[in-house]
Amino acid sequence: MKPDCEETLRRHIAQRLGGRRAVLVALSGGLDSTVLLDALALLRGRQMPDLAPRAVYINHGLSVHADDWAQHCAALCRRLDIPFQQLRVRVDSADGGIEAAARSARYQALAQALLPGETLLTAQHQDDQGETLLLALKRGSGPAGLSAMAALSPFHGHALLRPLLDISRARLRDYAQSRCLNWIEDESNQDPRFDRNFLRLRVIPLLSQRWPHFSRAAARSAALCADQETLLDELLAETLQQLTGADNSLDLAPMMGMSAIRRGAVLRRWLASFGMDMPSQEQLARIWTEVALSRRDAEPMLRLGDRQIRRFRQRLFALPLWPSLRERVLIWRDVGQMLPLPDDLGLLRQGSGGEAVRRPRADERISVRFSATGTLHILGRRHGRPVKKLWQELGVAPWQRERTPLVYYNEQLITAPGVFITREGQVGEGDMGLNLEWIR
Structure with a gap:
């Protein structure tokens, strides 16, 4: 690649960035992400002084060389004066296979690494797009799947930008060699047992030998499918909003x-x-x-x-997929102190609003649970109702029934704060009562 071609690649990336300046690069140390990071460093030094790139290496721990690769990425970032972070993830191969599990763990970690206002940059390129399209065909995907990877897409409240998506691997290699860059060659990329490697090593070279511009044509087909999906999004947006x-x-x-x-x-x-x-x-x-x-x-x-x-x-x-809380029991030793609830359900506290329950007797211990059985008699109703029927009548969805805190005195259900009070929790004559609030 000649110097003017290097400049062309940098201009291409700058155009894709638009007004984005705070960016997080998913850095593996391989050819593609190394080129992307180097080009960003040059852009920052030559024409975008306000560009603020960071890099993160996701350590899956799947290779014996993973820690060495992390050190390589850290050294690269030191040389380019770009902040670097390593994140270790656990990959569960039972979760849809090793490829899918590694991808899922990687993107979850990247989502957590993003700072407010940052855009995630990944280095997938034109050849990757062709592989993704063939994988979608293998799965029998429709237009949404065949649109493969979008150049720009939403990502956990941020944006995910793939600025190299219409650049071939060959052009990236030329850039890296002209810049004397060093990159990692992951030995797992040579293992044809993985579907993507099988396509890259055995199928696409054969297709490209017959049709030299196959990857470019595949990327164009993916873009056309994406256009059709965008059109459907626009046509169905009003319907979806109404529903x-x-x-x-x-x-x-x-x-x-x-x-x-x-x-x-x-x-x-x-x-x-x-x-x-x-x-x-x-x-x-x-x-x-x-x-x-x-x-x-x-x-x-x-x-x-x-x-x-x-x-x-x-x-x-x-x-x-919330965890079950059926067996959880919280002891509320002092109602004068707020009680944090598990699984981000908020807290319980003694308040001043709402309907009061009676105060516990000296021999009654207060606990909070998330399940009840049998028949309940609640204030305002003459007859008792089975717990399930009562939840239905109160309009509480099935998944909320085991996520609603229930206050017990010993083994007696007293109240679901803000929802109901049982007959056993009624305030007696001369009792000042106790106001319990569920803060979510």
Whole structure:
């Protein structure tokens, strides 16, 4: 690559950056990310003095050389005067295979590393785009999957930018050699057992030998598919807005009359709003048949990635996979002190508003739990009701029932603060009462 070609690559990256100046580079030490980091350092020194790049190396621990690679990346950043950070992650190979698990762990760590206002930069290039397209074909993906990787996409409240996506690997190698750059060669990249390596080592060279511009054409096809998806996003945006509630749930009633194709397109975009991977056709069908169309008195749940899809009162919810709290018991020794609740559920405190409960007797210990059984008699109702029926009548969704704090005196349920008070918790004559508040 001649010097003017080096300048062309830097101008290309500058154009892709636009007005973004605070950027975090996912640095592996390989050819692609090394070129990207070097070009950013030159841009900062020559034409963008306000450019503020940082670099992060994700140590998966999958190679015996992982720590050496981290040191290599740290040395590169010292030479370029770019702040460097190493993050170690744990990869669970049972989570969809080693490739998928490593990718998931990597992007979770990158999301946590981003600072306010930063854009994540990754170094995927044109050849990577062709590989991604072929992997999508192998999975039987539709236009969303075939659009492969977007040059710019939302990422956990930030933006993910791939500025090299229309640059070939050969051009990156020329740049690196002209700049006398050193980079890491990951030995796992030569293992054809991994799908992407199989395509890179055995399939794409054969295709490129027959059709020299295959990678460029594949990238163009992916871009055209992305254009079609963008158009569908625009056409369905109003429908999705009308169906989506303030709690991000989806109204099922209007969808009953939609064609399966339109309904699937709406469901995909609703799921994408949570940052979820696009579901397969089979998964979409299961959401509709097993969750949306299940019996009216059922409490259906379908796990999809790191979310659970639930239905309540003819609305769909995409919720986190919360841990069970059924067995948790918290002892509240001093109601004068706030009691933190587990799993980011807020806290309980003694307040001044709301309806009061009786104060505990000297022999009664206060505890907080997240489950109840049997029949409850609550204030304001003449007859007792089974716990499940009571939750239904109060409009509390199934997943919220085990995440609502219940205050017990010894083994007697007294109140769900802000929701109900049992007959046993009623304030007696001469009792000043106790106001308990759930702060979320």
